[in-house]
Every structure is written in C-alpha cells, then in structure tokens.
Amino acid sequence: MTASPARDPSSNRELSFQQPGTGSDPPVPLSGRAEETGEPRVFLWTVLTLLAVYASLRFVVPWISLWLGTSQIPVPVPRFAIGLYMLCAVIGALVYVNSDARRWRLFLGPVVRLFALPRERIRWPQAVVFGAIPLVIGALAWNRVMPSSQPPAQLRMQHPTMPQKYVSLENPFRKLPEAERQKAEAEGVILYQKNCRPCHGTSADGNGPLARGLRLRPVNFTDPGTIATVVEPYVFWRVKEGGIGLPAIGTPWESAMPAWSDLTDDEIWKVVMATYALAGKEPRKPEGASP
Amino acid sequence: MLSTLAALAAQSASVPAVDEVRTFLGWNPRSVVWFVAQLHLLFAAFVLGVPIFAVIVEFIGWRTGDQRYDRLAHEFTKLLSAAFATTAALGGLMAFVLFGLYPAFAGFFVRVFAPSMYGYAGLFFVETALLYLYYNSWDRLQNRKLLHLSLGILLNVAGTAIVFIANGWTSYMMSPVGVDASGAFTGTTSAAIANPLWMPLNIHRIIGNITFGGFVVGAYAAVRYLAARTPEDRAHYDWMGYVGNFIGLGALIPLPFAGYYLGREMYTVSPVMGNNMMGGDFSWAFILQALLVGLLFIVGNYYLWTGLSRIPGAERYQKYVKYLNVILVVCVAVWLTPRNLPVTSEEQLAIGGQVHPFIGYLGLMAAKNAVINFIILATFASLLLYRRANKTDLVPVSQQGRSARVVLISVGAAAVLLLAWYVAVLLRLDLKAYNLEPEKIVYVRLLALTVALPMIAAVAAVVLALRDRGKLAQTIYFLVVVIDCVGVLGAYGFVVMTSANPLLRQIAVVQWLILMTALLLITAIDVVLFHGAQSLGQIRWGEVPATTQYALLALCVDIVLTMGLMGYVRSGLREDWHIYGVMRDTSQWAFTPSYSQMARMVGGITLVFLTAVTFLFWLAGLTGTKPANAKARETP
Numbered sequence: 039m040t041a042s043p044a045r046d047p048s049s050n051r052e053l054s055f056q057q058p059g060t061g062s063d064p065p066v067p068l069s070g071r072a073e074e075t076g077e078p079r080v081f082l083w084t085v086l087t088l089l090a091v092y093a094s095l096r097f098v099v100p101w102i103s104l105w106l107g108t109s110q111i112p113v114p115v116p117r118f119a120i121g122l123y124m125l126c127a128v129i130g131a132l133v134y135v136n137s138d139a140r141r142w143r144l145f146l147g148p149v150v151r152l153f154a155l156p157r158e159r160i161r162w163p164q165a166v167v168f169g170a171i172p173l174v175i176g177a178l179a180w181n182r183v184m185p186s187s188q189p190p191a192q193l194r195m196q197h198p199t200m201p202q203k204y205v206s207l208e209n210p211f212r213k214l215p216e217a218e219r220q221k222a223e224a225e226g227v228i229l230y231q232k233n234c235r236p237c238h239g240t241s242a243d244g245n246g247p248l249a250r251g252l253r254l255r256p257v258n259f260t261d262p263g264t265i266a267t268v269v270e271p272y273v274f275w276r277v278k279e280g281g282i283g284l285p286a287i288g289t290p291w292e293s294a295m296p297a298w299s300d301l302t303d304d305e306i307w308k309v310v311m312a313t314y315a316l317a318g319k320e321p322r323k324p325e326g327a328s329p
Numbered sequence: 330m331l332s333t334l335a336a337l338a339a340q341s342a343s344v345p346a347v348d349e350v351r352t353f354l355g356w357n358p359r360s361v362v363w364f365v366a367q368l369h370l371l372f373a374a375f376v377l378g379v380p381i382f383a384v385i386v387e388f389i390g391w392r393t394g395d396q397r398y399d400r401l402a403h404e405f406t407k408l409l410s411a412a413f414a415t416t417a418a419l420g421g422l423m424a425f426v427l428f429g430l431y432p433a434f435a436g437f438f439v440r441v442f443a444p445s446m447y448g449y450a451g452l453f454f455v456e457t458a459l460l461y462l463y464y465n466s467w468d469r470l471q472n473r474k475l476l477h478l479s480l481g482i483l484l485n486v487a488g489t490a491i492v493f494i495a496n497g498w499t500s501y502m503m504s505p506v507g508v509d510a511s512g513a514f515t516g517t518t519s520a521a522i523a524n525p526l527w528m529p530l531n532i533h534r535i536i537g538n539i540t541f542g543g544f545v546v547g548a549y550a551a552v553r554y555l556a557a558r559t560p561e562d563r564a565h566y567d568w569m570g571y572v573g574n575f576i577g578l579g580a581l582i583p584l585p586f587a588g589y590y591l592g593r594e595m596y597t598v599s600p601v602m603g604n605n606m607m608g609g610d611f612s613w614a615f616i617l618q619a620l621l622v623g624l625l626f627i628v629g630n631y632y633l634w635t636g637l638s639r640i641p642g643a644e645r646y647q648k649y650v651k652y653l654n655v656i657l658v659v660c661v662a663v664w665l666t667p668r669n670l671p672v673t674s675e676e677q678l679a680i681g682g683q684v685h686p687f688i689g690y691l692g693l694m695a696a697k698n699a700v701i702n703f704i705i706l707a708t709f710a711s712l713l714l715y716r717r718a719n720k721t722d723l724v725p726v727s728q729q730g731r732s733a734r735v736v737l738i739s740v741g742a743a744a745v746l747l748l749a750w751y752v753a754v755l756l757r758l759d760l761k762a763y764n765l766e767p768e769k770i771v772y773v774r775l776l777a778l779t780v781a782l783p784m785i786a787a788v789a790a791v792v793l794a795l796r797d798r799g800k801l802a803q804t805i806y807f808l809v810v811v812i813d814c815v816g817v818l819g820a821y822g823f824v825v826m827t828s829a830n831p832l833l834r835q836i837a838v839v840q841w842l843i844l845m846t847a848l849l850l851i852t853a854i855d856v857v858l859f860h861g862a863q864s865l866g867q868i869r870w871g872e873v874p875a876t877t878q879y880a881l882l883a884l885c886v887d888i889v890l891t892m893g894l895m896g897y898v899r900s901g902l903r904e905d906w907h908i909y910g911v912m913r914d915t916s917q918w919a920f921t922p923s924y925s926q927m928a929r930m931v932g933g934i935t936l937v938f939l940t941a942v943t944f945l946f947w948l949a950g951l952t953g954t955k956p957a958n959a960k961a962r963e964t965p
Contacts, residue, residue, distance in 0.1 A: 115688065130654055195610065253678060323764040
C-alpha cells in the first residue's frame with residue numbers, strides 16, 4: 039500500500055518543494071515516505087544524532103574526568119554547557135541537512151507531512167505532536183514564572199582586574215642567590231603548611247582537610263589554568279586581600295579566602311613562592327620580544 | 330622638515346595636569362566618540378580592504394584575458410567610490426568630537442603626533458586623487474592595463490600608509506613610549522608611532538580589512554542576485570558572491586593567528602592588560618567573539634557546500650561534507666567553552682566551583698589554539714573539494730613535463746626550508762631573554778622536534794606526487810599536519826603553559842608555520858595534479874538555492890558585529906586611561922561599559938552601518954553600468 043501524495047487543501051494540488059532561486063529545476067515532490075522510496079531517513083537520523091549528543095553530555099562526559107583522574111567522582115556537565123553544546127549540535131545538524139537540496143527535502147518531508155495532511159488523515163503521531171505543543175509551552179511558562187529559591191547563575195571571570203598598586207610589584211626573593219632563595223622558599227613552605235594547607239592541601243591540590251567543609255572548593259593550584267596563568271604580583275594580591283578584596287565584578291561573595299593581613303609582605307611573597315613550588319608550576323613571566 | 334616638526338613636538342608636549350571632558354547635547358561623550366569612531370572604522374576598513382583585492386582581480390582578468398574579472402574589479406571599485414566620501418566625512422566628524430569633547434587629551438595627542446597628522450592629511454589627498462583616477466580611467470586605459478594597474482597599486486600604497494599612521498595613534502594609546510615620570514613627552518613622533526603594538530595592529534587590521542571587504546562585497550552581490558531578473562545577471566552576481574566569500578574566507582584563515590600575535594604582544598606590554606583581556610573583564614567578550622568567528626567559518630563553509638550543487642560531478646565529494654561539518658562544529662564548541670561556566674547553586678556544589686574538572690581544560694588557550702588550527706584545515710579542505718569538484722581524468726604528473734616537477738620541488742623545498750629555518754631559530758633561542766632557566770632548553774628541543782615530523786611529511790608528499798600518487802601525498806601530508814598541529818602541539822601547549830609559559834607563543838608560531846606551509850604545498854600539489862584534467866561540465870553560475878545568498882548576508886552582518894565587538898575590547902582594555910599608564914580619564918564616564926551597554930551600542934552601530942552602506946550602494950547603482958541583459962537587449 040502506498041501513501042497518497044500530500045496536497046494543498048485550498049487548491050487540491052500536490053505539495054512540492056523547490057529551493058528558491060534554482061531556476062528551472064523541476065519541483066521535488068515532498069510526498070512519499072522515505073522507507074517506501076528507499077531514501078535515507080534524514081529527519082529520523084538527525085533527531086537520533088541530536089539525542090545521542092545529549093545522552094553523551096549527560097551520561098558519558100561526567101565519567102571522563104574520573105577516567106582522567108581529575109576528579110574522584112563523576113562530575114555532571116552544567117546545564118549551561120549542555121545548552122551551549124546542544125546549540126552547536128543543532129546548528130551543525132541544520133547546516134548539514136540544508137547544504138544539499140535533496141537532503142533538505144528528505145529532512146523536511148516528515149515535518150511537512152505532519153503539518154500538511156488534511157484533517158481526515160490525522161494519525162496518532164500528529165495527535166501527539168499537536169497535543170504536546172501547548173503542553174511544552176505551558177511547561178516553559180510555568181518554569182519561567184515559578185518562584186525559585188535558587189540564585190541566578192552568574193558570569194564569573196577567571197582573573198578579575200588587579201588593582202594598579204600591585205601591577206609593578208616584584209617578588210624580592212626571586213632574585214636572591216640560589217641558597218638564599220631556597221631558604222626563603224623553605225620558610226614559605228612552613229608558612230604555607232601552617233596557614234594554607236587546611237584548605238588548599240599539602241601539595242596545593244585543593245584537597246586540604248577542611249576543603250570538604252567548604253561549599254566552594256579551594257582552588258587546585260596544580261590545575262594548569264590557575265596560578266600558572268598569572269604573574270606573581272597577582273597571587274600576592276589574592277593572598278593579601280583575599281576574597282573580600284575582590285572587585286564586585288569578581289564575585290567576592292563566592293570566595294571563602296580570608297585576607298591575610300596578619301602576614302607581612304615578605305611572608306606573603308615567601309608563601310607565594312612556596313605555593314608555586316608545591317604545585318609544580320611556574321608563575322607567568324613577563325615576555326620579551328619575539329626573536 | 331618632518332624631523333624639525335617632530336623635535337618641536339618633543340619639546341612642547343606634556344600630559345595636562347587637569348583632564349577636561351565635555352558632553353554633547355547632554356550625551357555621554359564616551360559613547361559619542363565610540364559611536365562615531367566605530368562607524369568610521371567600519372567604512373575605513375571597507376575602503377582600505379577592497380582596493381587590495383580589486384587590483385588583484387583586475388590583474389587576473391588582464392593576464393587571463395577573461396573580461397568577467399575586469400568587470401568584477403570595476404564593480405568593486407564603483408562601490409569604493411560610493412563609500413569613500415562617507416569615510417572621509419566620518420573621519421572629520423571623529424576628529425571634531427574628539428577635540429570638542431576631550432580637549433585636554435586631544436591637545437596632548439596633537440602635540441605628540443602633529444607632524445604625522447599633516448602627513449596623514451596629505452596622503453588622504455593623494456589617495457582621493459588616485460581612487461577617482463583609478464575608477465574613472467577604467468575604460469580609457471583598457472588598452473594600457475599596466476598603467477591602470479600601477480594606479481591601483483599606488484592607491485593601495487597610499488591607503489596602507491594612511492592606515493599605518495592611524496594605527497600608530499591608536500596603538501600608542503595602549504602602549505605609549507617616550508613619556509617620562511613627570512608626564513613630559515620626551516620621544517619623537519616617529520618613535521611614538523612605532524610603539525610596541527603598532528606592527529601587530531597593522532598586520533591584524535590589514536588582514537581584517539580584506540576579510541571585511543570580501544564579506545561586504547559578498548553581501549552586495551547577494552542582494553543583487555536576489556533582485557536579478559535575468560539568468561545573466563543571476564550568473565554574474567552568483568559568481569561575484571562566490572568571489573567575495575572566497576576572499577573573505579581566504580583572509581579569515583590567517584586572521585586568528587594575527588589576532589593571537591596582537592594579543593601576545595599586549596601581554597608583553599602589560600601582563601595585567603593581557604589578563605584583563607583573556608581572563609578578566611573582557612574574557613566573556615572573547616566567548617562572544619568565538620561565537621561570531623565560529624559562525625563565520627561555519628556559514629562560509631555552508632556556502633561552499635551548498636554551492637557544490639552548481640558544479641557537475643560535485644556529488645562525488647558530498648560524502649565528505651558530513652565529516653567536515655562535524656569537525657567544524659566540535660571545534661567551534663570547544664572554542665566557545667569558557668573556563669568558568671555559569672552554574673546554578675546546586676551545580677556549583679556538585680562541581681566544587683565553576684571550573685569543571687574536564688570541560689575546564691577546554692577553556693584554556695592551548696585547547697583554543699588547537700581547535701582553531703583544525704577549523705582552518707577543515708575550511709581549506711572545503712575549498713579544495715570545491716576546486717576539484719568538476720574535474721576528472723587527471724593527467725599523471727610524470728607526463729606533465731618539467732614545469733610541473735619544478736613547481737612541486739620548489740614549493741616543497743620552500744616549505745621545508747621555512748620550517749628548517751624556524752627549527753634553527755628555536756634552537757638558538759636566547760632563554761634568558763625569555764626569562765627562562767637554562768634547563769628549560771628541553772622544552773625548546775621538544776618543540777623543535779614537532780617541526781621535524783611535517784618536514785619529513787612534506788618531502789614524502791613531494792616524492793609521492795612526482796610518482797603520480799598526488800592524492801595519496803595530499804592525504805598523508807594532511808593527516809600528519811592534523812595529528813602534529815592539532816593533537817601533539819595542542820597537548821604540548823598544556824605542558825608548556827605550566828612549566829615554561831613564555832614558550833607558549835613559540836608553540837603558536839610553530840603551529841601557524843606548519844599550517845601555512847601545509848596549505849601552500851597541498852595547494853601546489855592540487856594545482857599540478859588537476860592541471861589539464863577533463864571537466865565534467867561548466868559551473869552553472871546562477872543556479873544555487875537562495876539560502877546561499879542569505880548565508881552571504883549573514884556573513885556580512887556577522888563580520889560587522891565582530892568588528893564592533895573587538896573595537897569595544899581593544900579600546901576598553903585601556904580601562905580608565907586615555908593613554909594607558911600615562912594619562913588618566915578622570916571623568917565620570919571613565920568606567921568600562923557593561924556587556925549589555927556594549928551589545929546595544931554595537932548592535933546600533935551595525936544597523937546604522939548596514940543601512941548607510943545599503944543606501945550608498947543603491948546610490949552607486951543609479952549611475953552604474955547597465956546589466957548584461959540590458960546590453961543584450963540593445964544588440965540587434
């Protein structure tokens with residue numbers, strides 16, 4: 039049994055599809071189901087691909103950090119990232135199916151059949167889709183207006199702007215002879231273990247004994263995207279002024295780091311040096327000109 | 330005389346003790362200057378970018394004898410003449426608002442740059458004369474093409490000199506030189522122009538202008554295509570749109586590296602400015618930039634893939650489109666990934682912060698550099714598919730005579746020598762100048778080793794191509810470059826950024842050199858490989874879906890938005906300084922505009938620019954050449 043072609047109810051002419059601007063190419067009929075014509079089910083495959091991407095983000099990616107050893111538990115992918123990646127996937131899918139007229143026709147086929155069939159031919163898939171549309175809109179509206187106790191997600195920046203007074207500072211211990219520098223670093227390690235270890239951990243990996251008690255985990259300095267990407271005065275500023283010294287745009291309410299005003303500047307420089315050494319990282323260095 | 334003027338400037342200029350800022354009809358002066366300056370820049374980018382490729386297109390038409398190219402170059406120039414006066418008017422307006430609203434800053438600026446300003450004005454006269462001479466003598470000099478092309482080249486020289494001078498002023502505000510502790514300018518005008526960010530900005534803007542010009546021209550062609558009433562006109566404007574997109578995409582390929590170079594030099598000038606750019610106040614602007622530039626690549630490629638439908642035989646290559654599409658989309662997704670994700674309270678608790686233990690790595694520069702290289706390689710592959718779409722029955726290289734061998738060997742040798750030269754540069758690197766300890770030499774040696782792999786691949790590719798295995802040569806070389814440039818050097822970037830971070834820029838240079846040499850050699854192999862090949866039929870210009878033309882329009886809107894966004898970043902990086910670290914803006918409007926303010930302003934500028942440019946192109950069309958069909962109808 040073959041499906042009868044989709045027709046325009048007003049003129050009773052068969053519905054057809056023609057890419058605009060293609061000159062005298064004959065219109066491509068939209069009727070005829072893919073499974074009957076032996077052509078690929080582009081719409082179905084597109085939907086399945088998008089579902090597979092979504093499932094990977096929800097259920098596979100959380101385990102990658104566990105396999106990589108960068109976390110001890112599967113860490114879910116935030117909704118923002120899922121939305122971002124799904125947006126890319128949808129754009130990619132649409133670009134792909136639209137980049138070829140035949141593929142686009144095959145993709146549109148089920149959609150057009152769904153909307154263009156006369157009333158007497160409506161079947162359960164159409165009923166489900168048309169019934170779901172107001173339900174989805176209702177659910178979105180509900181989510182939009184429902185009171186929530188959650189604070190809104192915020193744009194956080196990696197390195198808030200350092201105050202000008204810190205910009206030109208230099209670590210006085212870096213330029214000392216090697217033996218004296220090592221001595222200062224060793225003193226810094228002692229200061230670190232006394233003051234910083236409870237949160238940032240013995241090896242500066244953010245896993246100190248108090249770390250689990252904090253809502254926001256202390257920074258893991260062994261991550262290449264943290265202290266290795268900033269110059270030393272930046273770390274000096276963060277230690278000296280702590281979370282409360284962050285500018286408003288740097289979300290100071292999202293840091294439990296105290297301002298270490300009871301340490302002298304020399305002690306802070308030593309701690310900074312020790313932190314880099316314990317994390318196995320180097321401070322970002324001002325760069326010379328290109329060769 | 331110039332040196333005398335420069336000396337005068339050096340004696341009299343000093344930073345004014347009191348900053349003076351005025352409003353314009355009660356409007357925020359900063360926004361007024363921003364609006365006028367950005368609008369001027371957009372017109373200037375078009376006026377300076379288009380002559381570069383107009384002359385090249387005219388040259389191609391002259392050498393090949395194909396009149397279509399000549400007509401196309403003439404049409405490009407017609408658009409130029411329409412936009413030129415507006416550019417000049419906006420430049421004047423910009424100077425007036427700057428003097429009117431920021432008199433103290435403008436006064437100091439003039440004292441530093443006065444001699445160059447006279448030179449700038451003089452060059453503007455020269456450029457105006459050359460432009461109208463070039464345009465109006467088109468028909469008269471049809472039989473003296475060399476002379477006409479010389480006019481075009483001189484026009485470009487004048488235009489480039491103008492943009493170089495203006496870039497000196499702009500970059501000086503970010504990386505000033507020659508000002509002592511008391512605020513007195515002790516340098517010379519030429520030294521002030523040749524400040525550390527001058528050349529990186531020059532390179533970035535010249536390439537950016539070509540990209541911009543290409544996409545704007547593409548949009549013009551798209552509008553004319555959609556409005557065309559005859560097959561001849563449709564064919565012409567389809568082809569013009571293709572050329573516009575080709576120029577835009579072609580110039581877009583080196584643009585990310587030019588931007589990276591500028592960014593690295595900003596880090597060198599001021600690590601704080603660098604941090605603000607990529608990790609601080611402006612970091613989210615770079616996510617927006619990734620979105621916009623990523624879309625440029627995706628839409629540009631979409632245009633090429635859709636356009637395959639007008640090429641007989643192209644169906645053989647359709648199967649590759651899905652893979653290229655996946656590469657592009659995945660790479661753009663990585664490029665878009667921020668280091669700190671906006672998360673809800675529960676997600677923050679689950680992650681322990683805002684840096685995801687896996688996705689967070691995708692937010693770092695090493696990952697971004699790797700995927701940009703992959704995007705460029707995928708785009709290049711699309712261009713190659715397009716190029717070979719209607720060709721078949723290749724003539725073996727061994728039967729093509731000496732010239733084919735000479736081309737392959739000389740381009741291959743050039744690629745290998747270029748890479749070898751950079752290996753030598755790396756091995757002679759002065760680690761002390763990079764603030765690196767002697768033991769860090771191992772990182773440099775490893776980096777040099779990564780260049781050896783594509784060098785071997787290049788030699789192998791030439792040998793294989795000479796032995797009639799050109800397609801295999803291209804495939805192997807391409808894969809080696811992907812593995813090395815994207816995989817190996819991408820991963821190595823993470824190692825270097827934690828242990829020898831000043832070398833990060835060297836990794837980017839190595840990636841770029843490997844990439845560019847690969848593009849050159851693979852193109853050379855392709856040219857030789859398909860030389861003399863049979864054609865499966867002519868390209869059916871004018872027979873593409875209308876969606877391709879909407880894609881061209883989208884590219885134009887996208888590039889204007891990108892220019893506006895990056896204008897905000899470049900200028901905003903100075904924070905509350907007129908001249909970074911030298912002269913502070915003490916007015917109440919010195920704050921960094923928020924993203925929402927930026928979005929409104931850039932959106933408004935884009936609308937005004939596109940409206941103005943549409944009007945100007947319509948004006949140009951009123952006196953333009955008659956369409957092809959009109960001429961045909963007149964022929965008895």
